Amino acid sequence: MRRRHPLPRLWLMTDERMGERLWDALERLPAGSGVIFRHYALPLAERRALFARVARVARRRRLVLLRAGSSKLGRDEAGTHGTNRREQGLFTRPAHSRREAIATIRAGADAVFVSPVFATRSHPGARALGRTRFGLLARELGTPVIALGGMDARRAASLKRIGIHGWAAIDAWTD
Numbered sequence: 001m002r003r004r005h006p007l008p009r010l011w012l013m014t015d016e017r018m019g020e021r022l023w024d025a026l027e028r029l030p031a032g033s034g035v036i037f038r039h040y041a042l043p044l045a046e047r048r049a050l051f052a053r054v055a056r057v058a059r060r061r062r063l064v065l066l067r068a069g070s071s072k073l074g075r076d077e078a079g080t081h082g083t084n085r086r087e088q089g090l091f092t093r094p095a096h097s098r099r100e101a102i103a104t105i106r107a108g109a110d111a112v113f114v115s116p117v118f119a120t121r122s123h124p125g126a127r128a129l130g131r132t133r134f135g136l137l138a139r140e141l142g143t144p145v146i147a148l149g150g151m152d153a154r155r156a157a158s159l160k161r162i163g164i165h166g167w168a169a170i171d172a173w174t175d
Contacts, residue, residue: 007090007111007144008034008064009166012173014054015122016041025173026054031062036081036092036168038068048073066090081113094148098137105143113168114138116149117159122170123149135162 010033012025026035037054039047051067055076058065066089067073068081079090086108094113095101104112116126117134128149129137138145144165147156156167 006032007165008032010034011036011113011146011148011166011168013122013148013168013170014038015170017122018170018174021174022054023057026057026061026063028173029061029063032064034064034066034090034168036066036068037073040069044071047071052076064090066092079110092146098140101137101141105141109143111144111146111165112141113146113148115147117147118150118155120150120171131159131162134159138162138164 010030012029012033012035014022014035015038018025029035035054035058037051039050042050051073055065055074059076064078065076066079066081067077070083077089080087081092082094084107091109092111092113093104093107093109094115095104096115101112101114114134114137116123116128119128120126134147139162147159147164147167151167151169152172156164
């Protein structure tokens with residue numbers, strides 16, 4: 001299926017712990033960046049209402065907005081993240097291992113979000129891949145790789161030689 005949007009290089013992963021910092025983070029993203037709307041813990045009606053607010057900002061700021069999860073949230077979805085199959089638009093999935101990354105590619109994803117590259121506050125205690133293991137995994141995939149987990153612009157620059165397509169974060173956009 002042809003995608004409507006180019007694949008962004010910079011991504012914001014939203015979640016409940018952002019609180020009101022979500023709005024500042026959306027304003028900090030450059031035009032053409034991506035937003036993966038998660039907020040899984042919200043009841044569906046509240047999640048849809050928040051998605052609609054985020055979608056208004058995304059339209060105004062020319063951001064690419066993907067929905068994470070299986071429940072449709074609104075007509076402004078430019079694609080999906082983490083679902084089992086492509087629905088419409090961009091299709092991305094996370095991978096925490098080589099096995100998951102290969103499954104993501106076989107599912108036809110436009111990009112794989114490999115994580116955690118570094119230690120991250122969103123998954124305390126999770127074993128980070130580090131540069132070497134991340135590089136070995138990313139180089140063999142043959143599909144665009146988005147680095148996730150403890151990422152910021154400086155760390156992303158240190159991974160450019162590995163050939164990452166881009167990077168995603170929560171805290172880098174809110175700190």
